[in-house]
Amino acid sequence: MNNGSKKQEMFSKMQERKSEVKIVRKIVAIVTIAFVLILGIVGLLGYNYVKSALKPIDPDATKTIAVEVPIGSSLGSISTLLEKEGIIKDSRVFKYYAKFKNESKFQAGDYDLTQAMTFDELIESLKTGKVYRKPVFTMTIPEGLTLEQIGNIVEKKTPYTEKEFMDLVTSDTFVQQMKANYPELVTDAVLADNIRYDLEGYLFPATYSYFEEKPSLESIVDEMVGAMDKIVKNYSDVLAEKKMSVHQLLTFASLLEEEATAQTDRETIASVFYNRMDQGMPLQTDPTVLYALGSHKDRVLYEDLEVDNVYNTYKNKGLPPGPIAGAGKTSIEASLNPSKTDYLFFLADKEGVNHFSKTYDEHLQKVEKYLRKSE
Incomplete structure (x- = not known):
């Protein structure tokens, strides 16, 4: 083989190698681009998934879901519980979010949570033991x-x-x-x-x-x-013991709510009402007259007491047919736990202070003292 042939052969091999290198480079480039694209797609999908998992499942949800967090529950177990109950989308995202916020000391208890709660609202609720959401x-x-x-x-x-x-x-x-x-x-x-x-x-x-x-x-x-x-x-046992219906309780408590000015007065006024009913006396409470009239008045007149209406406790003995207003918890409890007194009468002076009496004569004296003399 002459020198020219050798050179030609070497040149051909070099060309082949260059071609192979180009192909390899193209393959590497394609693989690299594909890998980057895959990473990008995976990263984008992961980002979108995490972004979605960070949001409430249903921002408009109003239905509450009862969740019981047992004593000794870890952050991981609480996260899993929230996902299982449908409160959050992904327990891992919630767990890492709580760790990032350096929140892990949560309280055991019963919670009424919703799918509209944010992670921050859930964390605040679990920290305080109370359901927390910022209302509209x-x-x-x-x-x-x-x-x-x-x-x-x-x-x-x-x-x-x-x-x-x-x-x-x-x-x-x-x-x-x-x-x-x-x-x-x-x-x-x-x-x-x-x-x-x-x-x-x-x-x-x-x-x-x-x-x-x-x-x-x-x-x-x-x-x-x-x-x-x-x-x-909460008072079903007490009601059963007193043989009192819920309707009677709410009716009695509504009278108390309208008459009382302080917590101690509620219990004492309750005793007056019970004492009157026990003796077959009419309750004679002004708010029932106003309810019978269907209008508010600063002062009930004698002529108003004669209104012919089933709610008028001056004309009818016992409780009216139903409540005359919405009673709060204090009045409800006072209705079930009245003071033990012999009082049959009471009046409120111009400052709203109640004065109680055992007899009608004593009551008239207090009317003269606290009402008529101050006119």
């Missing part, structure tokens, strides 16, 4: 309000009118639904012909939080009735 708005229903007065507050705080509220709470269909939802609270007693409003006194006075701009009117009222149901259930 709140609505406070004070003690001692009638359904019509509650409707006025609903109109001011929600998109619904007082008429829409009253139409709902006086609807036979809705009342039947409340009976089905809360059979121990809302009984056939509310259906008596002489009751003005079936659900009067059955909406618990409290501050309610709402986590959507326009909750349904049905859910608003249902929550208030449900709150009263929870309160009353």
Whole structure:
């Protein structure tokens, strides 16, 4: 083989090697690009998944889910429990989020959580032992309000009118639904012909939080009735012992709520009412007259006491047909635990201080002392 042939052969081999190198480089480049793309796709999918897992499952959810966190539960077990109950999407994401926030000391207990809660709200709830969510708005229903007065507050705080509220709470269909939802609270007693409003006194006075701009009117009222149901259930044994129905309790407590000015007065006034009923005397409480009249007055006149109405406890002995307002927990408890007294009369002076008497003569003396002399 001459030198020219050798050179040609070497040149050919070099060309082959260059071609192989180019192919290898292309393969490496393709593999590298593919790998980067795969990493990018995996990373993007992972990022989107984590981003999704960090958000509430259903921001509009209002239904509560009961979750029991056992004593001694670790962050991992709590995370798994939350995922199992459908509160969060991924337990690992919640666990690492809590670790990143340096949060791990959670309290055992029973929680009513929702799928609308954020991780921060869940963490705050588990730390404090109380369910925490930032509401869109709140609505406070004070003690001692009638359904019509509650409707006025609903109109001011929600998109619904007082008429829409009253139409709902006086609807036979809705009342039947409340009976089905809360059979121990809302009984056939509310259906008596002489009751003005079936659900009067059955909406618990409290501050309610709402986590959507326009909750349904049905859910608003249902929550208030449900709150009263929870309160009353605490006293089922006492009611059974006293042979007192829930309707009687709420009726009695509503009178107390309208008459009392302080906690100690509630228990003493309760004793006056019970003493009067035991002796067959009419209760003669002014708020029932005002309820019978259907209007508020700063002062009840003698002529008002003669109004012919089943709610007028000056004309009718015993309790009125049903509650005249929504009673709070203090009045409910005072109704079940009255003071032991011999009082049969009481009056409130111009400063709202109550004065109690055992006899009518003693009562008249206090009327002269605290009311007439100050006029």
